[in-house]
Amino acid sequence: MKKLAFDNAHYLKVQRENINKRIATFGDKLYLEFGGKLFDDLHAARVLPGFHSDAKLQMLLGLKDKTEIVITVNTGDIISNKFRNDIGISYQDEVVRLIGLLTGVGLYVGSVVLSFYQPNPIVEVFEQKLNKSGVKTYHHYKINGYPHNIPLILSDDGLGKNDYIETTKPLVVITAPGPGSGKMATCLSQLYHENIRGVRAGYAKYETFPVWNLPLMHPVNLAYEAATVDLADVNMIDPFHLEKYGKVAINYNRDVEVFPLLRSIFEKIWGDCPYFSPTDMGVNMVGFGIKHDEGTCEASKQEIVRRYYQALKNNYLGKFSDAAVEKAKLVMNQVGVDTSYRKCVAPCLKKYEETNLPVVSIQLPNGKIVTGKKSELLTAPAAALINALKALAKIDDSYDLISSNLITPIRDLKVNDLHHRNPSLHVEEVLIILALQASSNQLCELAIAQVGKIKGAQAHASNIMADVDLSTYKKLGIDVTEEPISYANLAK
Numbered sequence: 001m002k003k004l005a006f007d008n009a010h011y012l013k014v015q016r017e018n019i020n021k022r023i024a025t026f027g028d029k030l031y032l033e034f035g036g037k038l039f040d041d042l043h044a045a046r047v048l049p050g051f052h053s054d055a056k057l058q059m060l061l062g063l064k065d066k067t068e069i070v071i072t073v074n075t076g077d078i079i080s081n082k083f084r085n086d087i088g089i090s091y092q093d094e095v096v097r098l099i100g101l102l103t104g105v106g107l108y109v110g111s112v113v114l115s116f117y118q119p120n121p122i123v124e125v126f127e128q129k130l131n132k133s134g135v136k137t138y139h140h141y142k143i144n145g146y147p148h149n150i151p152l153i154l155s156d157d158g159l160g161k162n163d164y165i166e167t168t169k170p171l172v173v174i175t176a177p178g179p180g181s182g183k184m185a186t187c188l189s190q191l192y193h194e195n196i197r198g199v200r201a202g203y204a205k206y207e208t209f210p211v212w213n214l215p216l217m218h219p220v221n222l223a224y225e226a227a228t229v230d231l232a233d234v235n236m237i238d239p240f241h242l243e244k245y246g247k248v249a250i251n252y253n254r255d256v257e258v259f260p261l262l263r264s265i266f267e268k269i270w271g272d273c274p275y276f277s278p279t280d281m282g283v284n285m286v287g288f289g290i291k292h293d294e295g296t297c298e299a300s301k302q303e304i305v306r307r308y309y310q311a312l313k314n315n316y317l318g319k320f321s322d323a324a325v326e327k328a329k330l331v332m333n334q335v336g337v338d339t340s341y342r343k344c345v346a347p348c349l350k351k352y353e354e355t356n357l358p359v360v361s362i363q364l365p366n367g368k369i370v371t372g373k374k375s376e377l378l379t380a381p382a383a384a385l386i387n388a389l390k391a392l393a394k395i396d397d398s399y400d401l402i403s404s405n406l407i408t409p410i411r412d413l414k415v416n417d418l419h420h421r422n423p424s425l426h427v428e429e430v431l432i433i434l435a436l437q438a439s440s441n442q443l444c445e446l447a448i449a450q451v452g453k454i455k456g457a458q459a460h461a462s463n464i465m466a467d468v469d470l471s472t473y474k475k476l477g478i479d480v481t482e483e484p485i486s487y488a489n490l491a492k
C-alpha cells in the first residue's frame with residue numbers, strides 16, 4: 001500500500017503564491033503555458049502518492065477571478081482524428097470535454113485556437129460546432145523556419161499573420177488536449193500582438209515534470225523519461241541556469257535546445273529578456289510538496305516498470321519503435337529494478353504456466369494478491385475482479401457470487417442475438433449483475449460495497465486485455481500492465 005509522500009495542500013498554496021508573484025512581475029498580463037493534464041494527471045498521482053490528479057485544476061480554482069483559459073489544438077490532429085490513448089477519445093472531443101469540465105467548475109474558457117490552421121471540411125464543422133455553442137475561435141498558421149527564422153517569425157508574414165486573441169483577465173492559461181498543439185507558439189503570438197498594442201505581457205511555463213529541484217537521476221525524474229520514451233525526451237542539467245547562478249536545476253532537452261532562440265525572440269519583443277535560463281521561465285513548485293522522498297522513489301520505480309510494459313505493448317501494436325522499448329528498459333535499469341519489482345507479475349505468469357489460460361493477477365491496496373483465469377463464463381479480468389472483491393469483503397473464495405444459471409442466458413443472448421464472438425462476461429457486465437443481486441443477496445451486497453476500495457490496485461495480465469475490460473479497470477482506478485501477446489495468439 002502506497003504511503004502518502006506528497007502534501008497536496010501545501011503544494012497548492014505555494015504554487016498559487018508563485019504564480020501570483022509572476023503575474024505581479026509583469027503587471028499587465030501573464031500568458032502561462034500549461035503543460036500536462038488539468039483533470040486527470042494520473043502519472044503525477046502515481047509517482048507522487050498524495051498528489052491529487054486534479055491538483056492543477058484546484059490550483060486554478062483558487063485564482064479563478066483573475067484567470068482566463070485558452071485551448072489550442074492542432075488542426076492536423078483534428079483532420080487525422082488523433083486520439084488521447086489514456087482515455088480513448090479524439091483531440092476534438094477532448095477540446096469539447098475540457099470546455100464542459102472547466103466551465104462546469106466555474107472557470108472561464110475564453111476561446112479555442114486552431115493552430116497550424118489549414119482549411120478542411122472536418123475543421124470547419126468542428127469550428128462551427130464551437131461557435132454555435134458560444135466559444136470564440138481563432139486561426140494561427142504554420143511559420144516556415146519556426147523557431148529558427150526569427151526575422152520571419154517577428155513579421156507580418158509570421159506571428160503577425162495570426163489572429164489576435166482577445167482576452168480580458170490578467171492570467172491567461174494556454175492549455176491543449178495533448179502535445180504538439182502549439183501552446184508555446186500561441187504564447188509567442190500573443191506577446192507579439194500585445195507588444196504592438198502597447199501591452200508588456202509576460203510569459204511563463206508550468207510543467208510538472210521533470211522536477212527542477214530534484215536530482216537529475218532521481219526516480220521521479222526518470223519516471224518522466226519512461227513516460228515519454230516515444231517522444232525521446234531526455235532530462236538534463238540546465239546549462240544556462242548553472243552558468244548564471246552556479247546552481248544545478250533540471251530541465252529537459254527540448255526546452256534547453258530552444259531557449260537561445262526563445263531568448264532572442266523575447267529580446268526582440270520586449271527589448272530585453274527577463275529570463276536567464278529555461279528553468280527561470282518555469283513556475284512549477286511540485287518539488288516543494290514532497291514530504292517523504294522514500295515514498296516517491298518507491299512509487300516512481302513501480303511506474304517505471306509499468307511504463308516498460310506499456311512500451312512493450314505499444315511496440316507489439318506497432319505504435320512504438322524498438323528504440324522506445326530499449327529506452328524504457330534502460331530507465332528501468334538505471335533505477336536498479338526489473339519486471340519482478342512489480343509484485344503482481346510473477347503470480348500471473350505462474351498461474352498461466354499452470355493453466356495455459358489467460359490470467360489476470362491483482363495486488364490489492366492492502367498488499368494481498370489474487371488471481372483469476374478465463375473460463376467459459378467469465379473473462380480473466382472479470383474473474384480476477386470478483387476474486388478481489390471477495391478478498392476485500394472476506395467472502396470465502398469457494399462461494400460463487402454469480403451462479404451459472406444467471407450467466408448462461410446472458411451468454412446465449414450475446415452469442416445468438418448480439419453476435420458476440422466472445423460470450424464470456426466482461427468486467428462491467430459482472431459488476432452490473434452483482435449490483436442487481438445486491439438487493440436480494442447479502443454477500444453480493446457486501447461484495448459490491450468493496451468496489452470503491454479497489455482504487456490503487458495493481459494488475460498484470462498474461463495477454464493484452466480486451467479494450468472493454470481495460471477501460472473498466474481504468475475507471476475503477478486499477479493500474480494495469482499486460483504481456484505483449486494478443487488473446488488470439490495466447491489461445492493457440
